Amino acid sequence: MEPKCVHYTDQRMKRFLLLLIPWMVMASTASAAQIRSAEVVFTHFGAISERAIRVADECYVPLTFLAKVGWKYTVKNSSVAIEAEPRGARVPIREFELGPAIPLRMALEQMGAETFWEPDNDKLQVCSPVTKIEVSGNKVQIETHLTTRPRVFRLTGPNRFVVDIPGARLTRDTVQQIEGNGVRVSQIELNTVRVAFEPGYRPSLPVIPGLGTSFKWELDPDEDPGTPDEPPAPPPVKVEPVVKVAPDPNLGPKTVAGPLTLDLESSNRVMVSLKLSGILGKPAQFRRPEPDVLEIVLWNTQVSVPDSASFNSASITDISVRDEGPNAILALKLARPMGVELSPGLTNLGIVLMKPNVGDGKLAGKVVVVDAGHGGHDSGAKSPLNDAFEKNLTLKIAKQLSERLANEGATVIMTRKTDVFIELKERAEIANRNQANFFISCHINSNKLSNSTSGGITFYHKDDPIGQLLADCIQREIGKVSGLKSIGTWSDGRIYESGFSVLRNSKMPAVLVEFGFINHNVDRKRMMTDDFQRDVASAIVKGLKVYLGDGN
Amino acid sequence: MATKKKQKTSKGPMIGLLAIGAIGLAVLAAYVKFGGADKIPTEVKRVPAIQQPASNKTKPDQVTLITPTREGTDLNLGKHQSDVPAGENPMLFALNHFLRESKIVPDDARAVGMQVKDHVALVDVSPSFNQSYGSMDEETLLKGICATLAQFPEVEKVQFFVEGKVVGSLGNVDLSEPISVRPKPENP
Numbered sequence: 001m002e003p004k005c006v007h008y009t010d011q012r013m014k015r016f017l018l019l020l021i022p023w024m025v026m027a028s029t030a031s032a033a034q035i036r037s038a039e040v041v042f043t044h045f046g047a048i049s050e051r052a053i054r055v056a057d058e059c060y061v062p063l064t065f066l067a068k069v070g071w072k073y074t075v076k077n078s079s080v081a082i083e084a085e086p087r088g089a090r091v092p093i094r095e096f097e098l099g100p101a102i103p104l105r106m107a108l109e110q111m112g113a114e115t116f117w118e119p120d121n122d123k124l125q126v127c128s129p130v131t132k133i134e135v136s137g138n139k140v141q142i143e144t145h146l147t148t149r150p151r152v153f154r155l156t157g158p159n160r161f162v163v164d165i166p167g168a169r170l171t172r173d174t175v176q177q178i179e180g181n182g183v184r185v186s187q188i189e190l191n192t193v194r195v196a197f198e199p200g201y202r203p204s205l206p207v208i209p210g211l212g213t214s215f216k217w218e219l220d221p222d223e224d225p226g227t228p229d230e231p232p233a234p235p236p237v238k239v240e241p242v243v244k245v246a247p248d249p250n251l252g253p254k255t256v257a258g259p260l261t262l263d264l265e266s267s268n269r270v271m272v273s274l275k276l277s278g279i280l281g282k283p284a285q286f287r288r289p290e291p292d293v294l295e296i297v298l299w300n301t302q303v304s305v306p307d308s309a310s311f312n313s314a315s316i317t318d319i320s321v322r323d324e325g326p327n328a329i330l331a332l333k334l335a336r337p338m339g340v341e342l343s344p345g346l347t348n349l350g351i352v353l354m355k356p357n358v359g360d361g362k363l364a365g366k367v368v369v370v371d372a373g374h375g376g377h378d379s380g381a382k383s384p385l386n387d388a389f390e391k392n393l394t395l396k397i398a399k400q401l402s403e404r405l406a407n408e409g410a411t412v413i414m415t416r417k418t419d420v421f422i423e424l425k426e427r428a429e430i431a432n433r434n435q436a437n438f439f440i441s442c443h444i445n446s447n448k449l450s451n452s453t454s455g456g457i458t459f460y461h462k463d464d465p466i467g468q469l470l471a472d473c474i475q476r477e478i479g480k481v482s483g484l485k486s487i488g489t490w491s492d493g494r495i496y497e498s499g500f501s502v503l504r505n506s507k508m509p510a511v512l513v514e515f516g517f518i519n520h521n522v523d524r525k526r527m528m529t530d531d532f533q534r535d536v537a538s539a540i541v542k543g544l545k546v547y548l549g550d551g552n
Numbered sequence: 553m554a555t556k557k558k559q560k561t562s563k564g565p566m567i568g569l570l571a572i573g574a575i576g577l578a579v580l581a582a583y584v585k586f587g588g589a590d591k592i593p594t595e596v597k598r599v600p601a602i603q604q605p606a607s608n609k610t611k612p613d614q615v616t617l618i619t620p621t622r623e624g625t626d627l628n629l630g631k632h633q634s635d636v637p638a639g640e641n642p643m644l645f646a647l648n649h650f651l652r653e654s655k656i657v658p659d660d661a662r663a664v665g666m667q668v669k670d671h672v673a674l675v676d677v678s679p680s681f682n683q684s685y686g687s688m689d690e691e692t693l694l695k696g697i698c699a700t701l702a703q704f705p706e707v708e709k710v711q712f713f714v715e716g717k718v719v720g721s722l723g724n725v726d727l728s729e730p731i732s733v734r735p736k737p738e739n740p
């Protein structure tokens with residue numbers, strides 16, 4: 001199997017040409033069956049001194065391990081019921097030469113913990129998801145799913161207080177309610193979450209909060225510029241001095257980036273980390289010029305060494321760097337379209353690639369819910385002369401889409417086939433009840449403040465990386481055929497914080513397409529044609545296939 | 553190493569302010585609920601002014617009015633100060649100004665009454681308000697309404713009613729529960 005070697009380099013900027021990866025690791029099928037000894041690093045406990053073994057991706061631990069992390073258990077026949085906070089688990093027992101053992105990852109998954117193998121060894125990291133971080137007025141509240149032990153200490157440069165939560169991870173479901181601009185929340189290490197407070201404020205006692213799942217502080221004025229508190233253990237991430245390279249008088253010294261390292265590669269995600277000489281002047285952003293190409297824009301940055309990436313990943317088939325004005329563009333060619341999340345740290349940029357669960361990678365056999373927006377007494381957006389209603393256009397497009405999906409072998413469920421009103425929550429429920437693989441909602445936009453706004457937008461929910469990927473794949477295809485401008489893909493949080501009801505409540509990859517503006521004369525005329533309705537329906541089918549990797 | 557005493561001194565005035573706010577609120581709610589007599593005692597008319605935060609430069613009997621405009625897809629909410637006409641509820645006055653300027657809701661769509669209960673502004677709207685729009689108009693309406701009500705410190709959330717029934721949505725955003733008038737802005 002030869003990987004594709006595609007270069008994404010700007011011809012004018014050859015000096016920043018980076019390496020390509022000429023080979024891939026051949027998966028060793030033999031190793032899957034091997035039993036190796038392993039180590040478990042367990043939330044705030046750190047490394048657990050109990051024997052553990054790795055069998056493929058599972059980690060087996062003896063029953064004595066359970067007491068070490070404070071779990072009670074009862075053995076029944078060939079399974080173990082574990083009592084733990086916040087919820088227990090039931091797993092089978094297997095016999096190994098170390099005695100009866102249980103699959104730890106299976107148990108932790110039932111408890112809602114996050115586990116992952118470190119990339120280059122047999123160390124299993126067990127982390128608690130952070131469920132909530134709230135900073136409101138002078139009140140701070142942090143909640144974690146499993147028991148953790150936060151550390152509070154003072155950092156220098158700038159002089160500010162931070163709370164570190166070892167053995168914890170920010171997740172998609174972490175609720176962050178942060179007031180004030182000075183508070184920073186980040187995943188500073190694979191297993192450490194940091195909340196940094198605005199300089200001049202310090203959390204009230206206790207400085208050593210102890211064990212728990214819910215922690216509260218009040219922020220008090222911090223008049224003491226004082227000497228930094230040593231964190232109990234281990235030391236905080238060192239802030240390395242910014243290396244000055246060819247300073248632009250207007251932008252200040254450039255940040256130096258590199259090397260790029262692979263932290264984790266698993267069946268559903270890849271984590272790479274780009275070392276940085278300091279905090280970027282503006283947050284890194286990413287864009288997706290092609291579904292399987294990721295470009296990360298690094299503000300006022302220079303990549304230090306040409307061959308800064310020296311790892312092999314089956315998911316990243318090529319890496320290149322180029323300049324774009326003062327910024328560096330780090331381009332990753334991916335083996336297939338993936339969701340992306342950037343997690344900025346103090347001295348690195350974490351890049352998390354999420355592989356969507358595409359099953360067999362075929363559209364045939366997938367369940368797709370097609371939602372024609374509005375209906376019945378709810379006309380949706382109306383044309384200025386009240387001669388075109390959103391509800392009618394969405395139904396026409398939805399019918400076209402359903403027909404085309406069915407032709408591809410997908411199972412299609414329409415939320416409505418006639419001019420009836422369906423509650424927003426019920427639309428998502430239809431998809432959830434049927435365990436749909438996709439939810440596609442069809443809508444028409446309106447902007448009465450400006451009759452000149454034209455074009456299509458595909459929405460995804462909040463900062464959902466998988467929804468965003470699906471939206472990018474679909475909007476890209478719609479833009480090719482609609483004959484209207486493509487405004488792009490938007491988070492529904494841009495419209496209102498809570499996002500759209502149908503996207504928030506559906507549990508599968510979901511998008512909402514606004515095909516064009518009903519109050520724009522060109523958009524409306526075009527959208528009312530059979531051609532348009534047929535073409536955008538075909539484009540959505542194409543977008544789904546690109547997302548799935550079907551037919552490439 | 554640690555400053556052990558909590559900085560409680562600043563809380564006294566806050567509590568006082570809250571108390572004044574709460575009394576004001578009760579008076580205002582009573583005024584709204586009982587229909588508002590033609591002759592309003594001066595103290596009641598001044599209530600909204602007392603409730604303004606110190607940083608707000610609004611003079612007594614003035615409110616901030618919001619006028620939305622669009623540059624392409626970017627929404628701008630223009631603000632200016634205005635006197636509240638005698639006898640008018642400042643919140644309703646500001647809200648109806650915004651609705652008129654939005655050019656989105658029908659001409660006869662108005663907020664016809666409101667009360668603030670447990671920091672939730674319960675707004676009665678005329679039946680023609682209750683319909684749905686494309687997402688960009690929905691954004692204008694929600695952000696404009698929130699910005700209008702966010703100037704009143706006692707209001708944290710808002711919910712709309714037509715003839716006693718909750719307005720479920722103006723398009724895609726769920727309004728069946730009260731929504732915050734100070735939503736966290738979306739990261740770009």
Ligand SMILES: [Zn+2]
Pocket residue numbers: 373374380381390443444685686687723
């Ligand atoms: Zn709609």
